[in-house]
Amino acid sequence: MADALERITNLVALLMATRAPLTQEQIVFELEGQYPAGDAAQRGAFERDKALLREIGVPLESEVLSGGDAGRTAYRIDRGRYELADLHLTADEQAALQLAVAAARLADAQFGLLKLGGDRSSAPVVVANIPELPSLPALREATARRSEVSFGYRGSQRRLQPYSLLLRERFWYVIGHDVDKQEVRTYRVDRLEGDLDIGAPGAFERPEGFDPRTTFPSDPKLIGEEPAARAQVLVDEPRAAAIERELGADAVLERRPGGAIVAEVPCANLDAFRSWLFGLGEHAEVLGPPDVRADVIEWLQALAVAR
Amino acid sequence: MSVRRGPRPTGDRLRRLLVMLPWLMERGEVSVTEMCDRFELTEQELVKDLELAAMCGLPPFVDEMVDVFIDDGTVFAGVPRLFTRPLRLTAPEGFALLAAARVAMQLPGADADGALARALRKLAAVLGDDAVVVETPPPPMTTAIADAAAVGARLRISYWSPAADRRTEREITPRRVFVDSGHWYVIADDQRSGEERTFRIDRIETSELTGAVDPLREVDVPSGESWFSDDELPTATLRVPASGGWVAERYPTRSVTADGDGWLIEVTVASERWLRDLMLRLGPEARVVEPAEWALVGARAAEALLERYRTGSDGS
Numbered sequence: 008m009a010d011a012l013e014r015i016t017n018l019v020a021l022l023m024a025t026r027a028p029l030t031q032e033q034i035v036f037e038l039e040g041q042y043p044a045g046d047a048a049q050r051g052a053f054e055r056d057k058a059l060l061r062e063i064g065v066p067l068e069s070e071v072l073s074g075g076d077a078g079r080t081a082y083r084i085d086r087g088r089y090e091l092a093d094l095h096l097t098a099d100e101q102a103a104l105q106l107a108v109a110a111a112r113l114a115d116a117q118f119g120l121l122k123l124g125g126d127r128s129s130a131p132v133v134v135a136n137i138p139e140l141p142s143l144p145a146l147r148e149a150t151a152r153r154s155e156v157s158f159g160y161r162g163s164q165r166r167l168q169p170y171s172l173l174l175r176e177r178f179w180y181v182i183g184h185d186v187d188k189q190e191v192r193t194y195r196v197d198r199l200e201g202d203l204d205i206g207a208p209g210a211f212e213r214p215e216g217f218d219p220r221t222t223f224p225s226d227p228k229l230i231g232e233e234p235a236a237r238a239q240v241l242v243d244e245p246r247a248a249a250i251e252r253e254l255g256a257d258a259v260l261e262r263r264p265g266g267a268i269v270a271e272v273p274c275a276n277l278d279a280f281r282s283w284l285f286g287l288g289e290h291a292e293v294l295g296p297p298d299v300r301a302d303v304i305e306w307l308q309a310l311a312v313a314r
Numbered sequence: 315m316s317v318r319r320g321p322r323p324t325g326d327r328l329r330r331l332l333v334m335l336p337w338l339m340e341r342g343e344v345s346v347t348e349m350c351d352r353f354e355l356t357e358q359e360l361v362k363d364l365e366l367a368a369m370c371g372l373p374p375f376v377d378e379m380v381d382v383f384i385d386d387g388t389v390f391a392g393v394p395r396l397f398t399r400p401l402r403l404t405a406p407e408g409f410a411l412l413a414a415a416r417v418a419m420q421l422p423g424a425d426a427d428g429a430l431a432r433a434l435r436k437l438a439a440v441l442g443d444d445a446v447v448v449e450t451p452p453p454p455m456t457t458a459i460a461d462a463a464a465v466g467a468r469l470r471i472s473y474w475s476p477a478a479d480r481r482t483e484r485e486i487t488p489r490r491v492f493v494d495s496g497h498w499y500v501i502a503d504d505q506r507s508g509e510e511r512t513f514r515i516d517r518i519e520t521s522e523l524t525g526a527v528d529p530l531r532e533v534d535v536p537s538g539e540s541w542f543s544d545d546e547l548p549t550a551t552l553r554v555p556a557s558g559g560w561v562a563e564r565y566p567t568r569s570v571t572a573d574g575d576g577w578l579i580e581v582t583v584a585s586e587r588w589l590r591d592l593m594l595r596l597g598p599e600a601r602v603v604e605p606a607e608w609a610l611v612g613a614r615a616a617e618a619l620l621e622r623y624r625t626g627s628d629g630s
Contacts, residue, residue, distance in 0.1 A: 011324045012363065016331060016370045020396050063329045064404030090399035094436045103430035104437070107418030108411065116414040119407030121333050122400040126352065132463045134535050135417045135450070136494040144405035147412070151442030171445040174413070176496030177564075219447050245481060248519050249474060252454070278557075285594035288479065288587070288615075292622055304623050309598035310616035 014041040028081030110134050152208035159200030168211040171219040182219040193223045231275025238274040238299045243290040335397040343390045408441045416448040422457035453516040463488035468526040474517040477585035489533040547582040555599040590615045
């Protein structure tokens with residue numbers, strides 16, 4: 008019997024060349040001697056071939072026939088859907104994409120680049136580690152096609168019209184209109200539970216100019232009921248320069264002799280604020296407002312007596 | 315070139331063949347070596363798959379025969395009407411290409427109107443509306459460090475070392491810059507220790523050229539989280555409340571188990587200072603279960619900090 012690769016390559020050629028869809032029997036007849044004899048073995052081999060084609064992304068179309076062959080399934084491959092559209096990349100665009108793919112080191116991107124005619128290049132001086140998750144490609148397609156998606160999240164089922172995917176720090180987020188909550192919501196993609204269901208395309212419109220970065224503040228200290236809330240923090244000299252770079256010179260309220268600064272720091276989310284503050288160890292002290300200072304002192308007292 | 319062992323799965327071979335054939339057809343003839351290199355195959359694997367492709371063809375569609383032969387280290391190909399274009403991009407390939415391009419647009423030196431931006435627009439047009447947004451802004455120092463790495467220039471830097479809790483002056487020769495989990499790092503030859511070290515770029519406070527240039531050297535950038543999980547480091551087991559589950563996502567762990575309404579998490583401890591700050595952030599509901607010597611690390615740190623609030627360095 009022929010190598011399975013030979014049989015499947017022939018199968019692809021046959022299904023692309025045929026005008027009318029072909030049934031399994033017709034296919035086996037055309038590829039004479041390439042499928043095993045015996046109904047069960049033949050069916051098994053054909054099912055495996057179909058699964059493999061779908062797995063590598065060959066758009067295999069099937070239809071249920073009417074008329075004389077009523078009820079039978081027939082198959083073909085639409086060349087228009089099979090073939091990669093020519094991107095008409097110029098040489099410099101090709102090279103730039105190549106460099107990008109080398110920098111990002113994603114295996115699927117490298118293979119995609121081969122299809123686009125690009126070469127492999129060795130990793131450049133600057134590279135990026137990007138978290139990969141199995142649901143991301145499907146979510147991106149749903150976003151592009153405006154398909155509603157449904158998934159489990161913290162134990163309940165959510166329906167979302169996905170507007171955008173955002174990679175921030177170490178996590179991928181999907182942001183969109185939550186159909187049940189009737190508002191824009193953000194979900195961490197690595198926390199989606201169960202199967203991802205994808206609805207029909209064209210199910211919604213994305214608001215003009217939607218930008219996930221503005222809907223979803225990057226600084227967790229800003230996420231709270233009063234986003235404008237600010238604390239005044241004294242930062243000692245060893246960390247002052249770094250904090251000024253982090254917050255910007257505008258956040259510096261006061262410069263003290265010896266290099267310490269008093270900076271204005273968002274504190275809408277007290278947990279995030281404390282986490283930031285304690286990252287500075289003994290080099291920082293909250294000066295105000297009084298309730299925030301009291302919160303930090305209370306936290307430290309509870310911790311100190313826990314011994 | 316990577317050489318795989320064992321039989322190659324049919325899916326892999328087909329996936330490659332459907333890219334290889336159109337590429338070959340377009341060129342007419344290519345050296346075996348070049349093809350092996352490009353498609354990451356051994357010569358034996360390449361010859362096997364091409365010979366097999368040459369047998370493909372269908373009695374009723376004779377003119378569709380794949381016409382390929384190999385002679386004296388060169389592959390020659392005829393031009394059938396099928397397999398003239400590669401198979402379209404799959405969802406994972408499309409996603410990965412867009413993500414790679416989006417990430418690269420954030421790298422130092424990327425030009426918002428340059429070739430990459432144009433390639434990205436063309437890619438997005440083919441793949442459907444592009445809604446992938448990547449936000450990993452590099453610290454201002456990154457460009458200078460990457461430039462130094464490109465030529466092997468030695469830098470004098472002032473670096474904030476959190477483990478030592480102090481600033482150090484050192485000379486480094488940057489080799490590779492990478493971004494992982496939102497943080498930017500440089501792998502460099504550290505003159506001070508004589509070893510290769512990884513520095514966080516946002517902790518480099520000042521940097522200047524020394525004028526010295528060292529020979530270029532390739533270094534590997536470890537992928538994923540492997541690079542900071544060090545078997546040599548000690549570990550500690552923490553009991554954290556449910557709200558402290560983020561520890562397991564943020565730091566390298568050896569094990570995570572549910573414990574009532576919270577978690578038992580075994581973390582690798584980069585330094586006692588790191589553990590101390592972590593316990594301060596976790597607060598009174600978390601504790602170090604093991605080892606006993608670290609049981610009070612958070613409480614002592616809180617005590618020391620409270621001292622500062624009592625005396626009030628602000629005079630209040």
